[in-house]
Amino acid sequence: MLIPLTTDRPRHRSAALVYGLIAVNTVIFLVGIGMQSADPARFGQLVDQYAVSSHGFRWYQLISSAFLHAGWLHLIFNMIMLAALGPNVEDKLGHLGFAALYFAGAAASGAAHIVFSDHPAIGASGAIAAVTGAYLVLFPKTKIICFMVFYIIGRVALPAWWFIGFNIAMDLFSGFGRDTGVAHAAHLGGYAFGMIVAMTLLWTRVLTREPYDLFTVLRQWQRRKAISSAARQFERQIDRQVGAERTVSPEQKALYEARANIARLVASGRLDAAADAYRVFVDEFGVTQRGTALSRDQQLKLAEYLIQSGDRATAAKAFEAFGNAYPSDREAPPSLLMAGLLLVKNLGRASEAGPLLERALPRLTGDERTLAQQLISEIGPKPTG
Known part of the structure; x- marks a missing residue:
């Protein structure tokens, strides 16, 4: 069993709506x-009225059913999932x-649910599945911190794509189309809607795209395929030229074709598309x-655009890359300093920053030189041995 607790993604705003929904669901359950x-009979009538069902369907059941739960465990597990994943999605949206x-x-x-099942259903799990599906697209590489009860008991950090993908697979293969007492179709419909x-x-x-959201990852994968295809096509053309010297x-x-494409995008002012293409380019070359x-x-x-975005x-x-390509340029030392600053302060890759800062230091002056020295001091001495 995996119980999500939180994530490693920082937030920039409060999760007021998530916690408000948890409070409302809890109050309704206690009432x-x-x-x-x-009055058990009256309570049963109310549940029948507000649960979503293909028999006697009313439009408001699509919402009212999401605030009813069948028991403590049903409520608790739904609210735990909402509390763990909801805040990041609320922060983004x-x-x-x-x-x-x-x-x-x-x-x-x-x-x-009403398309695939004749039974009434209650619970917030469909709405939470929509939030979870959106999470899979927006933050697939974020780590979800879970409490695991299996062969071992303790906290584990799992990639969001794995944790959410596992839950989707469980709904798809363990009960969809069968009467298990769980609204698998509602869950799958929620996941699909959110995605x-x-x-x-x-x-x-x-929404602002990020380097590792699912949309950007898929675009980069397509561009890698295009680059590889261009390379193979070029090789075949060379092979057909008898006696041609490679x-x-x-x-x-x-490489040249991909670089020329990025240059055209920058020249035309399409910096967002140029940035997308450059991410693929850097990964490839x-x-x-x-x-x-x-x-x-x-x-x-x-x-500079990548920094701003x-x-x-x-x-x-x-x-x-600028510092490597134009070592004698007056902007080369500040560029290497900027790369080192990002690696140390933002990316946690201090070992990569050291050589760049050492190259920049002799030609830096004033505050820039002081900053480079501070960063080198933070990194510490090079390991010996």
């Missing part, structure tokens, strides 16, 4: 317990955006081999 004790996702997810999951909404918001740029390798050809930098002004412009990891690579 229900009191009503059940006082904002309070109103999260409310829209939650209630629309409740309706979508309820609709999925579609999150992907659409990223695609339309209503002056440029397929890998170099792919790195920044140390010859030819991996753009022109002087374009490389600096792209590096919040992609510090790729920005560090862009500044390092």
Whole structure:
């Protein structure tokens, strides 16, 4: 058993709506317990009225059913999942955006349930599944801290894609289409709804894309495929030229074509698309081999845009690439300093920063030199032996 507790992703705003929903669900459950004790027959009628069902369906059941629970365990496990994953999604979407996702997810999951099942259903799990599906798209590589009760008992950190994917697989393969007493179709409908909404918001740029959200990861994968395909096509063209001398390798050809594409995007002012393409480029070719930098002004412009857009990891690579390609330029030492600063302060990769700062230090002056010395001091002496 895996019980999610929290995540390792920091937040920038309160999770007021998440905690409000937990409070409302808990109060309604406690009121229900009191009503059940006082008048069981009346309580049963109310549950029948507000549970979502294909028999005697009323539109408000799509929402009201999400605030009813069948018992303490049902309530507790749903609220634990909401408390663990909901705050990050609310932080990303904002309070109103999260409310829209939650209630629309409740309706979508309820609709999925009545399509596939004749039994009435209650519980917030469909709405929470929508939040969870959105989480999978927005933060697939975030670590979810879980309490595990299996062969060992303790806390474990699992990637969000693994934890959520496991839950989706359990609903899909352990009970979907069978009468298990669990609304598997509602869960799957919620997951699908949340994923579609999150992907659409990223695609339309209503939400700011991040380097490792699922939309960006898939785009980078497609571009890697395109680069590899271009390299293979070029190699086949060379093979068909009898007696032709290979002056440029397929890998170099792919590098030049990818770099030229990024340069065109920067020149046309499409810096967001250039940044996406540059992330793939850096993953494919790195920044140390010859030819991996753009022109002087374009490389600096792209590096500065990456900083402004919040992609510090790729920005560090862009500044390092500038320092490698233009070592005699007056901007090379500040660029290496910036790369080192990002690696130490933001990315936790101090060992990579040391060589860059050592290269920059002799040509830095004033405050920049002082900052470089402070960073080198933080990193500590090089290991010996």
